Amino acid sequence: MTLPHLGCTKADLDTPSLCVDLDALEFNIAAMSGACRERSIDWRPHSKCHKSPLLAQKLIASGAIGVTCAKLGEAEVMAKGGVTDTLIANLIVGPKKVARLVELRRIADPVVCVDHIDQATAFSKAMSDAGLSLRVIAEVDIGLARVGVAAGDAAVELARHVHELPGLTLAGIMGYEGHLLTLDDGEEKAIAIHAALKVLTDTAYQIRSAGLPCEIVSCGGTGSFKYTVQAPGITEMQAGGGMFMDAFYRYGCQISDWKYALTVLATIVSRPAPDRAIIDAGRKTMDGTSHKPLVFGRDDIRVESLSAEHGALKLDPSTQDLKIGDRLEIIPGYSDMTCVLHDNFLGFRGDKLEVIWPLEGRGRLQ
Ligand SMILES: Cc1ncc(COP(=O)(O)O)c(C=O)c1O
Numbered sequence: 001m002t003l004p005h006l007g008c009t010k011a012d013l014d015t016p017s018l019c020v021d022l023d024a025l026e027f028n029i030a031a032m033s034g035a036c037r038e039r040s041i042d043w044r045p046h047s048k049c050h051k052s053p054l055l056a057q058k059l060i061a062s063g064a065i066g067v068t069c070a071k072l073g074e075a076e077v078m079a080k081g082g083v084t085d086t087l088i089a090n091l092i093v094g095p096k097k098v099a100r101l102v103e104l105r106r107i108a109d110p111v112v113c114v115d116h117i118d119q120a121t122a123f124s125k126a127m128s129d130a131g132l133s134l135r136v137i138a139e140v141d142i143g144l145a146r147v148g149v150a151a152g153d154a155a156v157e158l159a160r161h162v163h164e165l166p167g168l169t170l171a172g173i174m175g176y177e178g179h180l181l182t183l184d185d186g187e188e189k190a191i192a193i194h195a196a197l198k199v200l201t202d203t204a205y206q207i208r209s210a211g212l213p214c215e216i217v218s219c220g221g222t223g224s225f226k227y228t229v230q231a232p233g234i235t236e237m238q239a240g241g242g243m244f245m246d247a248f249y250r251y252g253c254q255i256s257d258w259k260y261a262l263t264v265l266a267t268i269v270s271r272p273a274p275d276r277a278i279i280d281a282g283r284k285t286m287d288g289t290s291h292k293p294l295v296f297g298r299d300d301i302r303v304e305s306l307s308a309e310h311g312a313l314k315l316d317p318s319t320q321d322l323k324i325g326d327r328l329e330i331i332p333g334y335s336d337m338t339c340v341l342h343d344n345f346l347g348f349r350g351d352k353l354e355v356i357w358p359l360e361g362r363g364r365l366q
Contacts, residue, residue: 003344009351015267015327016281018342020244020357022349024261026062028243031258033063035229036237044068044087044218046240049336051361052345053081059243068218068238072097072104073364079108081360087111087218089174089238091119091139091147097366098126105132111171111216113139115149117161120168127167135171136162137216140203142175142196151175151203159207159214172216172235173207175200181223185254193227201233223253244335248290263296263329264338266311274320277301279311281330286311287337296329303330 004013013019036043045059048070056067056078066085069075075086088110092101104110105127114120114136127134138158141148149155155173163170177196183189200219207214217235220228222242229237242249244262249255264286270278286293288306295301300316311330315322332338339345340362347355 001343003356004346004353006353006356008353010265010327010348013265013346015265016285017265017346018339018344019263019265019329020345020347021259021261021263022347022354024245024259025243025347028245028258028261029059029062032225032237032239032242033059035225037063039229041229041234042236044236044238045243046070046089046221046238047074047078047361049241049244049339050345050357051077051339051359051364052357053078053083053360054355054357055345056081056083065236068240069361071361071364071366072100073366074361075108075110076100076104077361077364079104079110084108087137087174087236087238089113089139089176089218091115093119093122095122098122101134102126102130102132105130105134109135111135111137113137113174114158114162115139115141115147117158120158120162120165124165124167133167133169136168137170137172137174137218138162140173140175140200142177142199142219144176144179146176146178148175151199152206155203156206156210156212159212160210163212170213172214172218173200173204174216174218174236174238176219176221176238177224177228178221181221181253189224190227193224194231197228197231197234201231204233222249222255225255226257241336244339246332246335246338247292247294248334252291260296260331262335262338263331264293266328266330268313268322268324268326268328269310271322271324275315275317276304277313277315277322279313279328279330280309281311282306282309284308285338285341286330286332287334288332290334290337293333294331296331298328301328
């Protein structure tokens with residue numbers, strides 16, 4: 001695919017194309033970064049949604065201390081792009097990955113998670129053999145029931161083991177309140193999130209009371225951001241996807257303060273009925289599972305369904321003059337699952353292409 005040239009307009013693009021409104025993105029970044037700064041919390045935005053070292057550099061220039069990654073491969077891409085302070089918020093298992101982690105440690109200073117002594121023992125042996133030291137945090141289950149050591153005594157015991165192992169530095173703990181993102185916004189959501197995070201901060205207190213270090217207490221998602229950022233005892237915030245916003249964050253998680261920054265530019269390729277139009281963007285171009293995509297700036301057009309390569313739009317009577325060849329911008333259902341389908345972000349300032357960010361970590365699933 002030939003890349004569009006900088007300075008071109010959206011009319012010059014072929015479709016479908018993944019576009020970023022840089023003004024909206026910068027508004028969202030400033031809001032997230034500013035809220036963390038106000039509460040003296042370090043912002044380490046999750047990069048699983050963009051996987052781009054260039055965008056990560058922009059986040060760091062806007063106040064982030066580094067990025068969170070979902071995969072070892074993503075952290076490798078970040079390190080090669082000069083982003084060395086990464087938290088790999090996932091469990092790294094197996095000799096091949098541990099060997100890669102040693103190589104990553106030679107060029108970067110990642111923080112990695114464990115929820116069992118077996119993961120830590122493998123890291124310890126590999127790091128000591130290489131004469132290196134690795135920052136490790138214990139992942140605690142705060143109700144998500146995904147991974148994580150149990151809070152309280154079991155977490156303290158794991159932290160003690162990590163602290164005693166050569167080649168490892170106990171750096172703290174993390175948890176993820178991902179099971180609470182879509183609760184009805186308001187008091188109920190606030191209480192549930194603060195209760196889950198209290199489990200994490202109480203565990204941090206217990207670890208410190210046992211004479212062990214626990215500098216990092218990390219958690220946070222976009223859907224819980226406004227409550228998590230106010231929780232006492234949290235030191236790091238992982239929320240990242242909010243920089244793009246999407247229909248899921250807006251309506252599933254009820255976030256109304258941030259702007260839609262990510263769209264898919266699509267073309268109407270068929271008009272099979274007066275009230276139906278078909279666009280060239282389906283499930284292989286954008287996510288519609290977490291929430292139906294929205295048509296940017298058009299309440300009179302609804303995305304009705306997505307098949308692999310087609311999107312079906314339902315048109316109000318007032319919109320039925322749309323023609324084959326007309327273009328629309330679509331807000332994805334979930335930005336995270338949309339970005340991984342594309343090679344590049346096309347960053348627009350107004351209608352002018354200002355920057356292209358390749359998704360270099362795309363496909364780095366190992
Ligand atoms: C460990 C972890 N932290 C944070 C997040 C939140 O990410 P985001 O803010 O991009 O929604 C997720 C989302 O899946 C996650 O798995």
